[in-house]
Amino acid sequence: MKRTSFEERGSKDWAEFEDILQQIESPRGQPTSDPERLPGLFRQACSDLSLAEHRVYGKSLTERLNSLVIRGYNLIYKPSKPVTEGILTFLGQTFPRAVRAHAHLFWLNMLLFWGGFLAMVISVQFDPIWVQSVLGQEQMQAMDMTWGNRSPTEAVRDEFESNFVMFCLYVYNNISIDFMTFAGGILFCLGTIFFSVFNGVHLGAATGYVHHACRPDTFYSFVAGHSSFELMALVISGTAGMLLGLSILKPGRRTRRQALVDAGRGSLPLILGAASMTFVAACIEGFWSAQPLEPIIKYSVGVFFWVVLIVYLVFAGRGGNPNPQDEH
Secondary structure, rough: OOOHHHHHHHHHHHHHHHHHHHHHOOOOOOOOOOHHHHHHHHHHHHHHHHHHOOOOOOOHHHHHHHHHHHHHHHHOOOOOHHHHHHHHHHHHHHHHHHHHHHHHHHHHHHHHHHHHHHHHHHOOOOOOOOHHHHHHHHHHHHHHHOOOOOHHHHHHHHHHHHOHHHHHHHHHHHHHHHHHHHHHHHHOHHHHHHHHHHHHHHHHHHHHHHHHHHHHHHHHHHHOOOOHHHHHHHHHHHHHHHHHHHHHHHHOOOOOOHHHHHHHHHHHHHHHHHHHHHHHHHHHHOOOOOOOHHHHHHHHHHHHHHHHHHHEEEOOOOOOOOOOOOOO
16 A cells, blocks of 8 residues: 555544544643544554554654654553542532532522521421421430530430440431432432421421520530531532432433433532531541530631631632533
8 A cells, every 4th residue: 555545544533533632632621522532543543653664654654643642642541640639639629610510409409408497496486396296205305315404525425435436327327318318319309309308307396496495505516516517518419419300300302311320420529529528527526526625616616617618619629620511
């Protein structure tokens, strides 16, 4: 085969290969071509380079093919980022951008959760029967023991015996709630709506009962430190769950299966971030919240965490080169 025929046969693939390389290497945007063709085009370029060198088709052609092969190799076989760098990128950019990208669902879940919460807190001022119907006699007695005359430090220590046992229980319990809220979204969003409202109502009932029959100072000094991470993680889990449900309800031009797969990928940063926040909340709850410190210290720490978390979700990951799907 003559060089001209060889170039005519391969020029289209080489041009496409180079175009994909340029788009991936560019610091702006994502490839408009199909990046899944990159491995096949790379193998073809390697084969063409070998033939060009064997048949001595000239220095200019072999140098062009050699450059394409080197660039393709560096992209395909480049070393992965260190684990710590990947975690920092996720927490510093990917997760907060994903929350902001789905702000409409985030605020909807905020309304569902806090609406139920405030409704129960207010209702106890008019008729405690609503709180009693939600908590039940057994749970109210348990709350009397925990938030009554004894300090939460004494009550919690009697029940769990050690900080580590408390931490393990809180991780299991809270992440289970987050996962149920997330997974419930697959039932056309109904499961997520139920768990968001139910958790708001239940926590609101507990808070209302503390004001009605217990010591609010012991309760608030205990929950102040971890409340921001725990409650916001619940709301973000609901956001991820609604993404799943909406993909089934409104798949667009995609099949429902493909829409669900795409929604699963899109919700993954949200549920992983929520799980991370819940883990942090469990650490605080297990090793800090029951410590015998002055309430003012615990309130100050709690306010500090709320401010830090809000600033983080609003501003983290802005600038740079965000994924086009991350923010609207």
